[in-house]
Amino acid sequence: MSSPQDPWHFPRTTLAETHFALIDKGLANALVLFGRRRTGKTEFLLKDLTPVAENAKRTVVYVNFWASPLAPTAVLIRALETALKGGPLFTRIGLAAEGLKPSVKVGAGAAGVQGEAALEFKSAIASSGDQLAHIDDLFAKLTSGKRKALILFDEVQELAAEPGNASLIAALRTSLDIRKANIAAVFTGSNRDGLNAMFARRAAPFFQFATAIDFPPLDDAFVDHLLAAFAQIVGPKLPRQAVLEAFHGAHRSPFFLRKLLEQLALDPVRNVGVSAQALRARLANDLGYDRIWLSLTPLQRGLLAHFALGSSSPFSEVSRMSIGQAIAAPPPSTAQLQTALRKLLRLKLVLRLDGRSEYVLDDPELGAWIAASLSEP
Ligand SMILES: Nc1ncnc2c1ncn2[C@@H]1O[C@H](COP(=O)(O)OP(=O)(O)OP(=O)(O)O)[C@@H](O)[C@H]1O
Numbered sequence: 001m002s003s004p005q006d007p008w009h010f011p012r013t014t015l016a017e018t019h020f021a022l023i024d025k026g027l028a029n030a031l032v033l034f035g036r037r038r039t040g041k042t043e044f045l046l047k048d049l050t051p052v053a054e055n056a057k058r059t060v061v062y063v064n065f066w067a068s069p070l071a072p073t074a075v076l077i078r079a080l081e082t083a084l085k086g087g088p089l090f091t092r093i094g095l096a097a098e099g100l101k102p103s104v105k106v107g108a109g110a111a112g113v114q115g116e117a118a119l120e121f122k123s124a125i126a127s128s129g130d131q132l133a134h135i136d137d138l139f140a141k142l143t144s145g146k147r148k149a150l151i152l153f154d155e156v157q158e159l160a161a162e163p164g165n166a167s168l169i170a171a172l173r174t175s176l177d178i179r180k181a182n183i184a185a186v187f188t189g190s191n192r193d194g195l196n197a198m199f200a201r202r203a204a205p206f207f208q209f210a211t212a213i214d215f216p217p218l219d220d221a222f223v224d225h226l227l228a229a230f231a232q233i234v235g236p237k238l239p240r241q242a243v244l245e246a247f248h249g250a251h252r253s254p255f256f257l258r259k260l261l262e263q264l265a266l267d268p269v270r271n272v273g274v275s276a277q278a279l280r281a282r283l284a285n286d287l288g289y290d291r292i293w294l295s296l297t298p299l300q301r302g303l304l305a306h307f308a309l310g311s312s313s314p315f316s317e318v319s320r321m322s323i324g325q326a327i328a329a330p331p332p333s334t335a336q337l338q339t340a341l342r343k344l345l346r347l348k349l350v351l352r353l354d355g356r357s358e359y360v361l362d363d364p365e366l367g368a369w370i371a372a373s374l375s376e377p
């Protein structure tokens, strides 16, 4: 991670202040921010929200469940323990990650378990009941002085994905609930189904606990900021219009734009359009889009293409006809569509919107890749 003074970072201070005010003024105990993959959630938490909260004298704890989905309890304990040692979050994050890589040993002789997979964590606490009590203890210590705390839970849907985490989630909710006057929480996630399972359903463990907010995408001011940084650090001025087009073509992905500028910094020709196209192809290759495509049945491909072209509900007669036409087959039945959809949901290629029978592609870049491939001769 780069320093807080990272010249490439586009500050979103107003957004951070608005979010923090909701918490600080007691209008909400907790926020849940939903934003698609790679839209800048983590960068916002660490570089915008954290300084605002630390200026207001809050102890900030950052918990990233994605860092080690196999060991969420260890992740949480480590983050709380390092927070209790004091100091700003920026200097603590490296410490929190240390010792968290689970050493996965599979097979005979693993940690005394013969012939089975065993997981070992470099955490001192052994049993889960002890761990949960320890977590509550750490929460109590965090608010024992006059200080208040803000806990940032990144990629929280990872917790809900594993049924074995139910006791951890329940304990977390209780700990946060009884200390809500002193501990606020911000949760983020990129999977709406996963977040709904934690926050929105009536039976959800965090039902009515947090205020849901859509994380706004970055706008053209972000592009201008990066263009100015590029001119200052690298030298040449890039053509604004071409860079804006590339940014919008990539669904306003900050990840894409940062990669594009990295590539342009090294490229003496600096043709933005050509470079953006090459980057898109490289990312498609890195992310294995062609391999994914080849592994699917014609109907699954037809469905993905249907979503890629902007339709969200496949079950109407018109949709079924057009999917059938696209794959040169009779219109698929509802049952056939449901089977294909189940597979696409399981592969996390599509998302169901709020439990309705409408769907979108999980990765808009995959959609763009499919749409571009379809229009190629
Ligand atoms: N405000 C910003 N200024 C500059 N670069 C940014 C900004 N926000 C995001 N980025 C860049 O965009 C990329 C993606 O950001 P980030 O990892 O924060 O997204 P995310 O939503 O947390 O992604 P994921 O869903 O993968 O966790 C990173 O390379 C990051 O540096």
Ligand SMILES: [Mg+2]
Residues within 6 Å of the ligand: 041, 042, 043, 154
């Ligand atoms: Mg992130």
